[in-house]
Amino acid sequence: MVNAEVIDGLKTRLAGEAARIGFVSIGFAPAQDDPARAARLQEWLTAGFHGQMEWMEARAEVRRGPQSMWPEARSVIALGMSYAPSHDPLALAEAPEHARISVYAQGADYHDILKKALKRLARWLVEEAAAAGLGETRLKVFVDTAPVMEKPLGAAAGIGWQGKHTNLVSRDHGSWLFLGAIYTDIPFAPDQPHDDRCGSCHACQEACPTDAFPGPYRLDARRCISYLTIEHKGAIPLEFRKPMGNRIYGCDDCLAVCPWNKFAQGAARNKAFLPRAELVSPRLADLLALDDKAFRELFSGSPIKRIGRDRFIRNCLIAAGNSGQSSLIGPVRALLADPDAVVAETARWALDELAALALEVRPSP
Incomplete structure (x- = not known):
């Protein structure tokens, strides 16, 4: 007994x-x-x-x-x-020359x-x-x-x-x-389930850049930037490319705006989760230059490594296309002949986006 x-x-x-x-x-x-x-x-x-x-x-x-x-x-x-x-996960939203990596993967x-x-x-x-x-x-x-x-x-x-x-x-x-x-197999006495304390707040729903929530407590992963940048294989649908902004691995928006975060203490986290300096605010130009070997070296010991170089570069190219930075035209153009068909297609899209923006801002003669 x-x-x-x-x-x-x-x-x-x-x-x-x-x-x-x-x-x-x-x-x-x-x-x-x-x-x-x-x-x-x-x-x-x-x-x-x-x-x-x-x-x-x-x-x-x-x-x-x-x-x-x-x-x-x-x-x-x-x-x-x-x-x-310990830093604002949304801080890089207005820094298009840099890439945004989800906090959990830094x-x-x-x-x-x-x-x-x-x-x-x-x-x-x-x-x-x-x-x-x-x-x-x-x-x-x-x-x-x-x-x-x-x-x-x-x-x-x-x-x-x-x-x-x-x-x-x-x-x-x-x-x-x-x-x-x-x-x-030990029959521990169960604790009480936690009450739902979201109340009338809809901040997370409103923050989603791609409308991935059909309703509260329901997520359509097919529209979620975390899913698209990590799990989705092949070309990312056109309708999601602009809303992705400079997010290249995951998305923290719905998490970051939660009011309950005001009680979270960064000091409580495991020290292993401290961000690596090179992943907090990486330059898109540097990331676009990664070949497979350099990608594996940079992301050794990181969850990012599992998506592979091609999917990662695909994400970076979308961020480059959204950046409006003419300095990225060269790194993007270098990927037009990439062996991976999805990378090459995304490079063409990014180059078209950058060229179109350049025409918009060119002064009239």
Whole structure:
């Protein structure tokens, strides 16, 4: 028979150890599948809002809930690590010669940092559970790459709520949380789900440059700049190129305008997430000159590396076309004969945009 008092004590100590490792949020949720959560996922997939993210649909039955993946699971431990920026994520909006990289990608790859921390916490839990007389504990750790719905699980565990931009919002850390989860066969007492505190605010909806929100709490990824610059393969549709501005990897607009960010403390984040100087305000001219080798060297240890040089240069060319900077004509023209057909097409578009702007501003004779 499981001793509830022993498990409650272990839960308290686990929270303390998580904080010591660097997690700023921890909560506990039941592992049972949630039919309402599964229905919302299916509705989103049926609408085609996942775009080219085929893996979302391919493993939809496993995403329904923890026990659909692992029937032995009894609890979900939801954890958050802060990456709150110390600078304004929107500061480069009026600096067209520079590229905008999402805050989360300016430092070390969060997959690696969180996975290492989760494994460390998991080892601690196994050892402490055994010492407490609970026997051999089984568990699984997840960071973003498995069919796990971290955001609704985080909300169910009480570490935040899913805001109208569909991301998790924390009262203490705003919209700046990396999420991880541990599934375990220990039946921890669940915490209360977090109340929705978005109220009448629609700032995130209004900030979106591409109208990616069909309504509050609904995201059409096919229109989202984060999706377009990271997940979308091939040429980016023309209707989205101008709204992309100088964003070349991700987009922080809907997160950055959230009023709850005023409580977020940049000092609380893991030091590994501190931005690399060369990624805070990179010059488009420098990025356009990257070949595959230079791209891999520059983005070693960065999540940006996974999209590859060609997709990255495609994004940079769109930013160049939107820049109005005649100094970028040369770097763009050099890519017209690029071996990658999408890069070459995007270079032609960017050159046309720059040429058209040059004609507009040329003084009359």
